Amino acid sequence: MGLHPTQYKGLLGWIDARMPSLMIAFRTHMLEYYAPKNFNVWYFFGSFALMVLVIQLVSGILLAMHYKPDSNLAFWSVEFIMREVNGGWFIRYMHSTGASFFFIVVYLHMFRGLLYGSYRKPRELVWIVGCVIFLSLMAESFFGYLLPWGQMSFWGAQVIINLFDSIPLIGRDLSVWIRGDYVVGDATLNRFFSFHIVLVPLALIGLVVAHIFALHDVGSNNPDGIEIKDHTDANGRPLDSIPFHPYYTVHDLYGLGFFFTAYSAVLFFAPELGGVFLEGNNFIPADPFQTPTHIAPLWYFTPYYSILRATTSEFMIWLGLGTLFLGVLTYLRVRPGPWRLVVAVFTFVVFVLMTVPQVRLDPKLWGVILMALSTTVFALLPWLDQSPVKSMRYRPGWHKAVLGVFVTAFVVLGYLGINPPTPGRTLVAQVCAALYFGFFFLMPWWSRMGTFKPVPARVTFAAH
C-alpha cells in the first residue's frame, strides 16, 4: 500500500511508515551518532550555545508581541514591557542577559577549537560555517541593540554605520543607503527590527543546522585531537566512541544545570552586571542632538572596537613595517614562481597604501579594515595552523603560552574598548592589536616550531 516497513509500534510506527526521514534523522544525529567518549568540560559550550539560541528565539517572540518599532514609541514600549506586561521584566532580562551569554558561550566554544585544533582537516567546513555563525551573531546583536532606542543604541549605531563613510567613492552613499536616512532614524529602526527578527534569525537557524550536519558528517574532534574513526569495531563503529543519545544528552543536561545557574544569577540578581550587560546610558531615550561624552559598544564588540581605535596615523608606520616583515617571511616560504611575485606585489602595494603620505589610505579606513579582519581572520585558522598535531595537549608547552598571550591580548583589548581612550591606553591597545594579529599571521611559522609530544593511538579516558 505504499507504506514503508517500520520497526516501531503505535503512533511512532504509524508516522514512521509514512515519513521515515524523521526517525532516520533522529538515528543519524542522536542514537547512532558516535561521539568520542573523552569529551571534557570545554565540550559543553556547543550545546549551551544551542540552548541560548532557543532562549533568544522564545523570549524574542514574546518581546515582539509588545515592542513597537517606532522611534517615538520604541524606548517607552521597552519600559512598558518592563513595568506593565505580566512577567515582562523576566522576558526582557531573559533576552538581554541571553545576548551577553550567547557571546560568552560562543567565545568559550571557539577557544575550545583553538585549544584542541578542532578546525583542522577534515573539519574545515565545520569551522568556516561556525565563523559565519559568529559573524551573523554579531550582526544580530548589532541590529538588536538599536531596538531599545536609548542613547547608546542610537549613538552606537551612528558610529558603526558612519564607519562605512570611510570607504572611498561609495562610502557616503552606502551609509545613507544602510540607514535609509541621513541620520539614524525611524527608517533605520524599522529595517533593523526587520533584520533582527526575520532575516538574521532565519540565517542563524539555517547555519546552525549546517554546522551540526557538517560536524556529524566528519565526526567530533576530542581533547586528544585523535581521529577516533581510525580504530573501529567490526560494524564500523569507532572503539573510543559512545552514542550521543542517551550518553551525551544526559551529560549536557547536567551541564545545562550549571549554565542555567550562572545565567539565572545574572538575570535575577544583576541583570545590568554593573553597566556591562545593560549600559546606564541606554536608559536615556535616544536624542540625536545630544552626543554622549563616551560611546562604547557592548562588551562583546569591544576587542574589535579597540583595534579600530588603536589604528591611529602614528600606528600606520608600525602596521606597514609589520606587513613588510610578514610579506618577506611569506616570500621566503613560497616556492619560486608566479606566487612569489603575487606576494611581493601585494606586500608592496599594502605597504605603500599604509605608509606613503601622498597615497596612503585614511587611517580610519585601515582601522575599519583591521576591525573587519580581526573578526573574520578566525576562518583562516585551518590553513594558518601548520602544527603536526591538533591538540594543545601534545604541542610544546610554550604553544600554550602563545595561546595565553593571545587570549590576554583579546581580554585587554576588550577592557580598553569599554573605557574612554587615553594616550597610554591607546599604546597598550596597539601592542595588543599587534599580538592579536601576530598570533594568527605568524602561526604558519610558530605552530610548527618546538618539540611535539608523541600522540597516543587511542584517546585518554578514565571511567567515571
Added chain:
Amino acid sequence: MKRSWFWLVPALSMLACVGAGAQEVKLDRWPSERGTNLEALQSGARTFVNYCLNCHGASLMRWNRLHDIGLDDKQIKAFLIFGNQRVTDTMTVAMHPRDAKEWFGKAPPDLSVIVRARNTVEYAGTDYIYTLLRGFYRDRSTQTGWNNVVYANIAMPNIFWERQGPREATLTRIEYQDIPPPDGKGPPRQRLVQTVSQFDASGNVVLNRTELDQGEAGFAYGFKPADPKAAAAVDAQVADLVGYLNWMSEPTATFRRQVGVWAIAFLVVFTGVGHWLNAVYWRDVR
C-alpha cells in the same frame, strides 16, 4: 617551567590600567539600607511628589504602583496626588517641555528610570544622584544663582535651599595649566596649579591660586552650613528620595530577587539530579 608564561597575564592586565580615568568628584555613598525600608521609601515618595514632580515627570510610573511600597489608593489620593489625576494615571507634569526649555534652558528629564540611567561601570547612579542633590552651592555667576560640585553649571536650582539653610562652599581644584614665562618670552610652561574657590552663602567668590611643585591633579570640595542640623536633616531627606528614585527605576527589582532565590534553589536541585543521572548512565562506560 610549564607555567612560565603566567607572568604575562598580570603584566598585560596592569598595562591596561595605565592612565585609568575616574569620575572627577569623589561621590558620597548613598546609604543603601534606605532603599529597602518601606517608611523611608514612602517618605522619599512624598519628597518626590512635593519637590520634583513640579518640573520633572515620571511618565512610566503609575500612581497605584505605590501599592508596592505599602500605600493604598486612599492614601495616594489624599496625600500625594494634587489636582485631578486618577490613581491609574502616570506621574506626568503639566509643564510643557517647550516652556521648560525656555525657562531652564533644557527640559527637565523624565525621572522614571533616572537612577539606572546614571549607572556607569565606574559608579552607581544612586551615589551620583545622592551627591548631586546635596552638592549645590550659591554662585552669582550662573543664571539660577546656583551651581553644583558634581554637575558644573547645572540648569537645576537647589530645591532644598530653604530647609538646608545657607552654606559656604570651598572648592579645591588641582590641574595642569599653561603658565606664560615671567619675562613673557618663550613657550608657556606646564605647571600644577591649585585653585581654591571660596563661595560665601550669597555666592560671592574669592579665588586663591597657587602653583604647586608636587601633587596630583584632582578636585575636592567642602561645605560649611550655617545650621548643621538642618543640613543633616536634608541629607537624610535626600537619602530617602534617592531610595524612592532607585525603587521607581525598577519597581519589580525586589520581586525579581525573590523569584531569583527560588530559581537558583530549583537549579541546584536540577543540577543535583543531572549529576546523579549522568553518573548512572556513565557508570558502565569504560
